[in-house]
Amino acid sequence: MPSDLQSDPFGRSGNPPWPGGPAEDKSTQCPDGPGNRVGHRRLGCVADPTSESTRWGSVADPSFDVVSKVDRQEVDNALNQAAKELSTRFDFRGVNAKVSWAGEEAITIEAETEERALAAVEVFKEKLIKRGISLKAFEADEPAVSGKIYKVNGKIIQGIASDKAKQIAKIIRDEGPKGVQAQIQGDQLRVSGKKKDHLQDVIALLKGKDLDIALQFTNYR
Known part of the structure; x- marks a missing residue:
């Protein structure tokens, strides 16, 4: 007669194999992927980890940085x-x-x-x-x-001075496409919007202004 351990099905403790076991509980799946067993069971998530929209949360809006840097x-x-x-x-x-x-x-x-x-x-x-x-x-x-x-x-000149950064942000707010936002981050600005075409419009707008400062547009994503 087989021993007690040999006769019991795998996962007698009530925890089925992860992932994809026959008794897999969909209610334990979370956006942070199936590898985090403890986090899944603690949070009790129901999101499908294979879903692009829920895997890491909503995708960030397109953005770029306005900087003034010299090599x-x-x-x-x-x-x-x-x-x-x-x-x-x-x-x-x-x-x-x-x-x-x-x-x-x-x-x-x-x-x-x-x-x-x-x-x-x-x-x-x-x-x-x-x-x-x-x-x-x-x-x-x-x-x-x-x-x-x-x-x-x-x-x-390295970096965008505070008063100049405020001026640039105001230009974007007043003359840029609707929905585009400019956030001052230290000596540079982060510009974001729903559409990449709108970001290109902002770059063209700033290039057409005489701001008495050398600007570069980086980290476009």
């Missing part, structure tokens, strides 16, 4: 190219024209005359353009004399 390596390349040109061009000889980093995003351009200092700024701008960097991402002060040297303090 620092490309700025560094532009700076090095400008420094090389300043050291070799005939019209910059004898005026000690220089361009150098003065911090993480700060740049100093200098020369012994105001005119050559301003000319050095233009050389640096030309190199930025050649590296694909918008001049809206670079700000430069007027030359200031320090001893015998004229210095220009400049900076690379």
Whole structure:
């Protein structure tokens, strides 16, 4: 005679094999998939885990991010190219024209005359353009004399300032397609809507505005 364990059907404890056993209880299925046995039985879900609409909840609306970011390596390349040109061009000889980093995003351009200092700024701008960097991402002060040297303090703009972000959000709200939303997230914005075509309309809208800031549109999904 077989032992008691051998004669009992599998799952004597009342828990049928998971998944797909003959006694599988559909009431224990949950949107988070059939692998979570404990969660299924605790929650008592009835949703079909094979359903796309219930597996992870509703699908998020299409969205993209509005950012203002500059590749620092490309700025560094532009700076090095400008420094090389300043050291070799005939019209910059004898005026000690220089361009150098003065911090993480700060740049100093200098020369012994105001005119050559301003000319050095233009050389640096030309190199930025050649590296694909918008001049809206670079700000430069007027030359200031320090001893015998004229210095220009400049900076690379990273991120969207709070007031500018509010301006962009207002443009989207007032002039963008109905149903599109813009949420400020730190130094960038997240734009979302029901239709991808509407998001493309927002991108076109912002590209057509003169916002005095270099914008990029990323994470489109």
